[in-house]
Amino acid sequence: MSAGPNAPVIIRRKKVVAGGGHHGGAWKVAYADFVTAMMAFFMLMWLLNATTEKQRKGIADYFSPTIPLNRVSGGGDGSLGGDSVFTEDTLAHNGIGATNRAPTLRDAGASGQMHSEEDAALKELESMLLGGGGESMADDNTLRHIVTRVTDEGLIVELFSLEGDPLFQAGSEAPMPVLRDLVALVGRVFAFSTNKVAIKGFSRSHAVVLKVNPTWDHSLDRAEAVREMLSERLGDSRMERVSGHADRHPAVGNPMSMRNDRLEIVLLRSGSGG
Numbered sequence: 001m002s003a004g005p006n007a008p009v010i011i012r013r014k015k016v017v018a019g020g021g022h023h024g025g026a027w028k029v030a031y032a033d034f035v036t037a038m039m040a041f042f043m044l045m046w047l048l049n050a051t052t053e054k055q056r057k058g059i060a061d062y063f064s065p066t067i068p069l070n071r072v073s074g075g076g077d078g079s080l081g082g083d084s085v086f087t088e089d090t091l092a093h094n095g096i097g098a099t100n101r102a103p104t105l106r107d108a109g110a111s112g113q114m115h116s117e118e119d120a121a122l123k124e125l126e127s128m129l130l131g132g133g134g135e136s137m138a139d140d141n142t143l144r145h146i147v148t149r150v151t152d153e154g155l156i157v158e159l160f161s162l163e164g165d166p167l168f169q170a171g172s173e174a175p176m177p178v179l180r181d182l183v184a185l186v187g188r189v190f191a192f193s194t195n196k197v198a199i200k201g202f203s204r205s206h207a208v209v210l211k212v213n214p215t216w217d218h219s220l221d222r223a224e225a226v227r228e229m230l231s232e233r234l235g236d237s238r239m240e241r242v243s244g245h246a247d248r249h250p251a252v253g254n255p256m257s258m259r260n261d262r263l264e265i266v267l268l269r270s271g272s273g274g
Helices: 026-050 053-063 108-130 177-190 215-234
Strands: 146-150 154-160 197-202 239-244 262-268
Touching (some): 108 154, 108 177, 154 177, 177 215, 197 215, 215 239
Antiparallel strands (some): 197 262
């Protein structure tokens, strides 16, 4: 049976779905990156809350080290190659080299050993001065004017006045007999060493109504008087420097206390003069 001339034409189109229903996986990768980033963020927040400042500094140094990881840094082979790429004095050098924090560091082991040996020598002199190993060189009345300590500067022997027992005559640099005994004691002990000596003078404060403040003159003149007495025993060549500090560094809370009239005689460490 044939269709008439005016019959409608019907066209059937087949819908083709590409990928079999798959919508792509790029979003999964992006989501995984987001989850990883969030996990790292929350771990960072936890670490900041659960650690101390010192621990955080250690973690930061681990990721950005500022110290050499190896005690001996290889600089190359051969006679001109050197053992350390950080050497500054010679081409061949064993040590940890310089760092950002210690640009002049050479060999920490040798340096530490020398420092320890000098500490022991200074401690021995301190013991001799105070009678720590047996009978003291001075009586109890003299020793009550002395305080000693070993610092990075050297062995500091502090001599100070007491109420009713000053080191100097009132208002002058003339030494009292007790100060002469103290300086003689220090001179005998320091004679066992060849290190340089520094002398610092300090003064107690005076009433502000004074027309002229004598603290600067007192501190410097008294330090100079002690230098002259000490030079008679050790020689001028041992004297490195003399300084006056007025009342700028009181030893006790009351700036007008007699305790602030004092001197510091310092047996300097080797190489610390100047």
